[in-house]
Amino acid sequence: MAENELEVTKESKLLIIKLNRPHKRNAINLQMYKKIRNTLKEAEEDDVTIVVVTGVGDYFTSGNDFSLDGFGEEDMEVLTRNKVDYVRAFLHSLIHFPKLLVAVINGHVVGIGVTMLGLFDLVYCVDDATFHTPFSDLGICAEGCSTYTLPRSMGKSLAAQMLYFSKKITAKEAKDSGFVAQLIKKSEIPMIFESLKVHSTLPAKSLLYTKRLVRNHDLPALNVALNMENEYLIELFQSEDFMNALMTRMSKKQSKL
Template sequence: MGENTTPLDVRDADRVRTLTLARPEALNAFDEALYDALTIALHEASDDPTVAVVLLTGQGRAFSTGTDLAEMAERITNPDFVPGEHGFLGLIDALSGFDKPLVLAINGLGLGIGTTVIGFADLVFKSEDARLKCPFTSLGVAPEAASSYLLPRLVGRQNAAWVLLSSEWISAAEAHEMGLVWRLCAPDDLLRVATEHATRLARLPISSLRAVKRTMVEPLARQIAEARERENQCFADLMGGPANSEALAAFAEGRPADFTGLPDGA
């Protein structure tokens, strides 16, 4: 996929820092550079006394289509692959530890981390034409970003089971009905509405905003850490295995994956 030397756009206004994923040519898929850029930006926003709220959105027709599968395949096959400084796990650390309100404006397609990031958000606005998907089973891997713990808390066991097990698209209406997102907006109104709400929060004292967030998320810290550890172990066990290899080969060849001929248990 094409390279973008500035994978993240950062803008400040009225104590709101808007972070815009800026790889539209790659549907804002996360390569190592974007993982690092967003991780650093979250740390900087947390430390900046002039920032009260962070708003995260994407350029183009996607919010984020998750991990860059071309780079994932290279990571598996190229022994000389050089990972980023922070990578996926560093980003999840930053999201989990982010101590100010995090508002999402989901402008388009959201796959993988483009959906599971919702578990770490405080308010989620979504375009009426945006769709979400957790494609883990279709990629032959496991959940990520503590989604196996956070999604059931958000939407209930059975809704979360369908989202995580099925690898099927979730419409905007379905996401709103199950409580995965807070508000639906017309596409042209999304950023304005999300920014208005973020700005209203940002007028309040940062110390109080931090205190509210801490009291809400600190009781979950141990369970989030344990869920991440379970998921990471499952992901490591499955990555590069028969199902994952078939999924990546199918992606590279532009065909549907066929898992029916895999060894028993794969």
């Protein structure tokens, strides 16, 4: 991972994690997953009360980086399981993070970038962003505990259109469904950071105990969803449907170069 692909800054009791890979539409690679996970672990022991995740450029994130970098020559099942386990560990850290997690969506969101938002406590979003979950197009199943969180955060019907049929929705649709708390202009992102910095100085135990009470109801179901989704993903990432979809996707990218 390039040194600056993930920027971490702290202001008061607010920690900001910024995806800084705009040339790759902030696609998240294995090293970035690991660094985010380690950063959250450190924040658990710090005086931080709120962690914000945001991005640089026109994308919050385009989802998983499907490159095979980071692993040696292994059979496909071992390779797939290793990659899925990396992402699983990242998602596990989001599920069990005891402090407030806030997403400030700076642009378009794809794949796991969408699904992981169901594990955040609050989501702000620029008004021209879109949300896309092309799992069926890729021949894989939903991920990021979205099979549990999306129907509950945006309603069963809209979640079904996104998860089954890869429907792309606008920021307004996300806000109207309750998935997003507030729409903002891109120029207003610094104001949101300032507001969250003020909120981060609220009594820590009040914030953390309330989060614990809210999350406690969902923990068993989230863990079940995570484990089931991952087992299906390990199978589907080795399928002919996924391989064909991935090759088509890569050839389209090459043709644009």
